[in-house]
Amino acid sequence: MEGIFLFNLHLLFVIIAIVTVVAWLLFLVIRNFMEFSNSKPSNFTHNNALEIIWTSVPALILLSIASPSFSLLYSLDEISNPELTLKILGHQWYWSYEISDFNSCSGTQHLKYSCYMLTDESLKEKNAMGFFRNLETNKRVILPTNTHLRLLITAVDVLHSWTIPSFGIKVDACPGRLNQANLFIKRFGLFFGQCSEICGVNHGFMPIVLFAVPSVQYHYVIMSNLEFN
Ligand SMILES: [Cu+2]
Structure with a gap:
């Protein structure tokens, strides 16, 4: 039960971090790319570095969730010499x-x-x-x-x-x-x-x-x- 509770806290931490980062990015986009502060739109279509970052960072986050999740899941199934x-x-x-x-x-x-x-x-x-x-x-x-x-x-x-x-x-x-x-x-x-x-x-x-x-x-x-x- 402690394991489940701690994993819940771990997930909560990850979720709060993601929500904060996404909200901050959204705020930056709204503020910096409003029409009257930035009336000339940018015209690039690709950015390789950006693509690599936004693919690998979520993958790493998923890995950091998956590994404790699996170890918890299998530890719950373990039977230790019941009395x-x-x-x-x-x-x-x-x-x-x-x-x-x-x-x-x-x-x-x-x-x-x-x-x-x-x-x-x-x-x-x-x-x-x-x-x-x-x-x-x-x-x-x-x-x-x-x-x-x-x-x-x-x-x-x-x-x-x-x-x-x-x-x-x-x-x-x-x-x-x-x-x-x-x-x-x-x-x-x-x-x-x-x-x-x-x-x-x-x-x-x-x-x-x-x-x-x-x-x-x-x-x-x-x-x-x-x-x-
Ligand atoms: Cu029933």
Whole structure:
């Protein structure tokens, strides 16, 4: 996520520089070639030096954007020995999650659960003041911080997209295909996301709520929050 943010700043810097230079050139042209300050038009048609400059300078700018962009793109795909794998399945219209290598005191368990959006009525019933409308789910995805995580994302029916903007993560969930992403959460807290691939009438009502807990508390939190099946 830091990489994405820094690259955004780099791009912003380049854009501001380009806009400033172009605006300055435009200002010079308007000022110097106005009819009453320069009534005799110049009559040259070619300038080789100028052509070389205005071809090579943009090419260099593009190169300076492309090289960090590619290294960032490939670094996002790198998977570094994950300690936990979360399988994410998109359904019409909810997300379900599986942790198949969950180790606890009572042996390896297969954890599987579905997250449905809480409707306005159920929020009212719970008297859940301060909850986000159309953004809360009955169960939350619980993940540990400071742990290398692997996400496997797929869909059961149609295309969906599992997205959490705060992590800079957006992975398409395609039926019949397993997409992989890595995740390393640095701080605990609640993170929200929504399905980002139009998938039917309730596309806007299948939110994602991710609860990141410190890794030492992870087992306790997940054991006390979920029923196993
Ligand atoms: Cu969807």
